[in-house]
Amino acid sequence: MDIKELQDKVEVHLTSVWKEPVKVTNIFHLSGGACQDNYALEINSNTSIKSVVLRTDKGGSLLSSLSKRDEFKVAELVHNAGVKTPTPVFLEEESSIIGAPFFLMEKIAGKATGRYITKDKELDPYRKTKMVSDIASNLAKLHTVIPEFVTDEELKHKLKLVTTNNYITVAISDLRQSLDGLPEAHPAIELCLNWMESHAPNVDSIVLVHGDYRTGNFMMNANGLQGILDFEFAHWGDRHEDIAWLCMRDWRFGRLNKEVGGFGDRKDFYREYETTSGIPVDPFKVTFWEIMGNVRWAIGSAQQAERHLSGKDKGIELASIGRRTAEMEWEAMRLIEELENAV
Known part of the structure; x- marks a missing residue:
């Protein structure tokens, strides 16, 4: 799926789920390693502008990696425990939207290399x-x-x-x-x-x-x-x-x-x-x-x-x-x- 198609699908889906007009802008691909795909994007709605990262599976998994649903839920647990980690924003468990489940989390500053x-x-x-x-x-x-x-x-x-x-x-x-x-x-x-x-x-x-x-x-x-x-x-x-x-x-x-x-x-x-x-x-x-x-x-x-x-x-x-x-x-x-x- 190319960037424009991904942008359109996420925009339409979030508009439907959140019951308000949503515009997705400034979307680009981030490094996600051998198993994950990450995309940075901005979500513009009537109430806010959020810089987020969309995280989804690329293909095969390494050993026993968690599903996107479970990874998102763990991120919530860890965030609530006071660990400094991006705030979980939204989970989509259905594969039909972009071809695989995905979640959104707060985009944070810095480098990890x-x-x-x-x-x-x-x-x-x-x-x-x-x-x-x-x-x-x-x-x-x-x-x-x-x-x-x-x-x-x-x-x-x-x-x-x-x-x-x-x-x-x-x-x-x-x-x-x-x-x-x-x-x-x-x-x-x-x-x-x-x-x-x-x-x-x-x-x-x-x-x-x-x-x-x-x-x-x-x-x-x-x-x-x-x-x-x-x-x-x-x-x-x-x-x-x-x-x-x-x-x-x-x-x-x-x-x-x-x-x-x-x-x-x-x-x-x-x-x-x-x-x-x-x-x-x-x-x-x-x-x-x-x-x-x-x-x-x-x-x-x-x-x-x-x-x-x-x-x-x-x-x-x-x-x-x-x-x-x-x-x-x-x-x-x-x-x-x-x-x-x-x-």
Whole structure:
């Protein structure tokens, strides 16, 4: 669908739903990654002018991404918990309007690119003072969302209800199932899965996990953090999972000495997270979930490559993501070796 057709369809639909004339202007395509399409647009009505982003699916999904309905509902939960994130504006669950369900959210300022957040001189003052604190405190607020607080029973179950006793077993089982779906063998991943089964720590409590909390999903500018983005992989899980994902080598964008997202140090992040949450961070659990995260991303990147190689969704981006699989396999095994040598 071209931009003009999308503009017309959204304009007609919102006019019908909101029962007032709506004009859509200044629409253009934003980068949405391998799975998502995002469009910036302005909505003009009798009562307001809103700058929003339209978010919809591009094609295939990575692992078990949420539907647009569930992603929107999670964004509402997180926004209500005090996390700095774009305000959810409108949800359309029907595919008939533009060819897939979509939702609208507030358009916020800033950039999310890894190179900008980790290296741009414009962010030097913020990076040296509040960046770690803001990212840690917002994650702690996100983790205050727990299953008991969610009244939408459908959403509660879509986020995969688990217990502290079975969560890691379920997570490893899901990864084995995804691995079995690949057409080629990955013995390094099998080795890591076996190690995780025999070294699984306990889970202290089940909380809402962002699922992709990393550099690239934070909008920032010289004024600081503007918002946390992208809840398509949210689920119930262990708080250490999000901390570990942020610390993964792949999200440091070349600044390997800054283990938190390429911009911060672990001890500072742990301290700020603990200050907001009142809950201590367990370094072993973070490393365990870092190993799990590398295995998950290794499988996910192999899945993306398969989308390209099978001809289902041809694209150089999918192919380039797929070639990273070996890097994640190596990193997971390196972390295991470090733990084993430290004993």
